[in-house]
Amino acid sequence: MSHCHQFEPLHIRCLVIVSLCLGLIVLSGFFHAKDKSYSISKSPEELLIPSTPCHAKTNVMFLKTHKTASSTVLNIMFRFAERYNLTVALPADQLLHLGYPRTFLAQFVEDFEAIGQNYNIMCNHMRFNPSEVQKVMAPNTFYFSILRNPIPLLESSYIYYKNNVPAFRSSRDVNEYLASPTRYYRPEDFRWNIYARNIMWFDFGYDNNAEDNTEYIQAVLKEIEQNFHLILIAEYFDESMILLKHVLCWDLDDVIYFKLNSRSQDTVQTLTPASEERVKAWCSLDWKLYLHFNQSFWRRIEETIGLEVLEKEVNQLRARQKELMEACLLEQEAVGKNHIKNKAFLPFQSGAANILGYNLRQDLDKRMLRICQRMVMPELQYTSYLHAVQHPHKRRKQLGLPLLWTSLQERMQLPPTN
Numbered sequence: 001m002s003h004c005h006q007f008e009p010l011h012i013r014c015l016v017i018v019s020l021c022l023g024l025i026v027l028s029g030f031f032h033a034k035d036k037s038y039s040i041s042k043s044p045e046e047l048l049i050p051s052t053p054c055h056a057k058t059n060v061m062f063l064k065t066h067k068t069a070s071s072t073v074l075n076i077m078f079r080f081a082e083r084y085n086l087t088v089a090l091p092a093d094q095l096l097h098l099g100y101p102r103t104f105l106a107q108f109v110e111d112f113e114a115i116g117q118n119y120n121i122m123c124n125h126m127r128f129n130p131s132e133v134q135k136v137m138a139p140n141t142f143y144f145s146i147l148r149n150p151i152p153l154l155e156s157s158y159i160y161y162k163n164n165v166p167a168f169r170s171s172r173d174v175n176e177y178l179a180s181p182t183r184y185y186r187p188e189d190f191r192w193n194i195y196a197r198n199i200m201w202f203d204f205g206y207d208n209n210a211e212d213n214t215e216y217i218q219a220v221l222k223e224i225e226q227n228f229h230l231i232l233i234a235e236y237f238d239e240s241m242i243l244l245k246h247v248l249c250w251d252l253d254d255v256i257y258f259k260l261n262s263r264s265q266d267t268v269q270t271l272t273p274a275s276e277e278r279v280k281a282w283c284s285l286d287w288k289l290y291l292h293f294n295q296s297f298w299r300r301i302e303e304t305i306g307l308e309v310l311e312k313e314v315n316q317l318r319a320r321q322k323e324l325m326e327a328c329l330l331e332q333e334a335v336g337k338n339h340i341k342n343k344a345f346l347p348f349q350s351g352a353a354n355i356l357g358y359n360l361r362q363d364l365d366k367r368m369l370r371i372c373q374r375m376v377m378p379e380l381q382y383t384s385y386l387h388a389v390q391h392p393h394k395r396r397k398q399l400g401l402p403l404l405w406t407s408l409q410e411r412m413q414l415p416p417t418n
Contacts, residue, residue, distance in 0.1 A: 062121075069259075071378075112136060145232070150280070164192055166192055174271060225296075328361060345381070380399050
């Protein structure tokens with residue numbers, strides 16, 4: 001494969017075809033071969049069988065969980081889809097999520113009736129429903145997701161959803177909420193209160209108010225293991241990206257990232273030790289989910305690449321990330337919402353959080369500008385943009401935000417990156 005350190009966008013020729021025909025259509029199950037040492041197959045056990053060469057997996061479903069660094073993963077997936085002209089299962093009509101918090105249905109995907117089971121990538125928020133997802137994604141699809149320690153996750157959710165979640169809205173701060181969560185939390189308000197208890201459990205499609213029963217929990221964990229090839233851990237994000245690179249047989253630049261949808265430290269509330277313990281009890285389903293897959297994550301590392309190779313490649317990833325940040329960014333780091341100069345790159349702001357974004361250097365040539373723009377593009381803008389490219393005859397998603405390109409024609413005037 002050529003130019004492994006470049007992010008190649010959709011070719012102009014392909015875009016012309018897209019604008020004239022039915023949308024972005026590519027061959028399902030498209031593969032590109034590379035000389036690496038691990039092959040991809042449906043069974044998690046078979047992932048460990050060495051094979052030369054392996055084939056980069058391009059049918060991939062990512063379950064985007066909440067407040068788990070998943071927006072950064074989504075950006076990685078969208079860039080990969082553009083690089084290889086893949087079809088993304090995007091939210092239909094004006095939806096920005098795949099029906100969330102409703103349980104996923106295939107009809108939530110744009111043009112599902114026309115495209116059928118020929119999508120390559122699925123990664124927007126949904127509440128997982130395997131039978132419906134399988135109607136959209138090919139049988140050889142690779143499934144993965146990401147989890148986060150429920151203690152910082154709950155604090156992050158509290159700040160981010162403070163104005164929307166009834167259980168959060170009526171408490172002064174996160175410690176007061178955790179001192180007596182049942183005082184504020186009403187299960188009947190589940191549509192919004194899902195963020196206040198066992199949100200990861202809910203995202204995987206299960207009842208976040210279910211009783212903490214050992215037999216039930218073990219059955220759910222087993223089912224998740226059957227449905228997903230890999231579960232990553234947000235606290236070890238770089239390690240997760242290296243593991244993902246190996247099991248998918250992707251390039252290093254396919255998993256390079258700038259951290260997206262993070263918030264300023266001045267909005268972080270400090271949990272007391274007592275509150276941290278209460279999270280483990282109040283969100284016990286998420287806690288046991290996290291503990292289980294944190295263990296399996298490190299087992300997978302040891303069984304596939306080993307700690308020595310992991311450390312080496314994590315260092316390579318960070319060096320490449322630093323290189324791209326120096327090439328792309330004006331300040332070399334994320335900045336607060338009031339300091340983002342181009343409002344087209346302003347992330348969605350929620351609750352009491354100050355969601356950070358980036359300013360690009362002004363001296364970028366057109367090729368680097370395209371690369372850097374995609375690295376920093378927030379989730380909603382990227383979703384809207386890909387929707388316009390794949391479905392040019394559909395109405396554009398109304399975000400209430402400035403757009404990088406006002407028309408497909410403007411987008412097509414930019415030169416290719418290769």
